[in-house]
Amino acid sequence: MTQRRSAFVTIVIIAVLTAATAALGAIVSAGSDDVWYAALTKPVLNLPDLAFAIIWPILFTFMALGAVLVRIKAGSFAAASGALGLYFTQLAVNISWSWLFFGFHQVLLALVALAILWMLILAMIRSFAKHSMAAAVLQIPYFLWVSFAGYLNASILGLN
Numbered sequence: 001m002t003q004r005r006s007a008f009v010t011i012v013i014i015a016v017l018t019a020a021t022a023a024l025g026a027i028v029s030a031g032s033d034d035v036w037y038a039a040l041t042k043p044v045l046n047l048p049d050l051a052f053a054i055i056w057p058i059l060f061t062f063m064a065l066g067a068v069l070v071r072i073k074a075g076s077f078a079a080a081s082g083a084l085g086l087y088f089t090q091l092a093v094n095i096s097w098s099w100l101f102f103g104f105h106q107v108l109l110a111l112v113a114l115a116i117l118w119m120l121i122l123a124m125i126r127s128f129a130k131h132s133m134a135a136a137v138l139q140i141p142y143f144l145w146v147s148f149a150g151y152l153n154a155s156i157l158g159l160n
Contacts, residue, residue, distance in 0.1 A: 003076070010071045014087070018064040021091040022056065025098035036105055043155035045148075059142045063087070066128055066135035073132040083127035090120040097149075107157045114150050121146055 031049035032038045067087045074080035093116055101110035121143045129136035 006077060007071060010077050010084075011068050014064055014067045014071065014084075017088065017091055018060055018067070021095050022060045024095050025056075028103040029098055030102070034102060037102065040156055041159040043152060043159065046152060055145060059145055062138040063142055066132075066138035069135035069138070070128050070131045073135070080131060083124065083131055086120060086124040086127050090117060090124055093117045093120060101153065107153065107160070111150070111153045111157055114146065114153050118143070118146050118150060 029052075030037070031052065033049075067084060070080050070083045070087075071077065074083070077084065093113055097110050097113040097117060100106045100113055121139060125136045125139045125143060128139060
């Protein structure tokens with residue numbers, strides 16, 4: 001496979017898996033329309049559903065752009081395999097949080113998944129920075145948002 005075609009295939013895989021992660025998370029994340037979630041006591045800093053609907057697509061776009069930059073800057077998938085491996089792993093953990101929290105109502109297990117996700121994002125940022133500082137910087141809003149999600153998740157666990 002030519003280098004250009006290989007890059008294109010990797011970029012398509014990044015885009016498809018990132019979009020699939022967003023979609024699979026959205027399937028169970030009904031927000032206040034979910035009777036179980038609506039009944040929970042939420043922390044003071046809980047945001048309206050609309051904020052989540054706006055912020056998550058932006059974050060997924062930044063995540064994917066960062067991964068694409070890493071692939072391009074690395075020159076090959078093999079050269080970026082560590083960074084992209086972390087990227088794909090954190091996508092899987094991202095989905096698991098949505099399903100644990102909203103799908104299965106396992107707030108404690110969701111918090112554990114979120115802690116793992118938080119560590120994976122940190123490792124991903126460090127790994128991305130080796131290839132592209134811009135790619136690493138694009139992940140900072142995601143890291144901050146997941147940190148905020150940790151506060152929300154832990155607060156909901158404590159309040160309910």
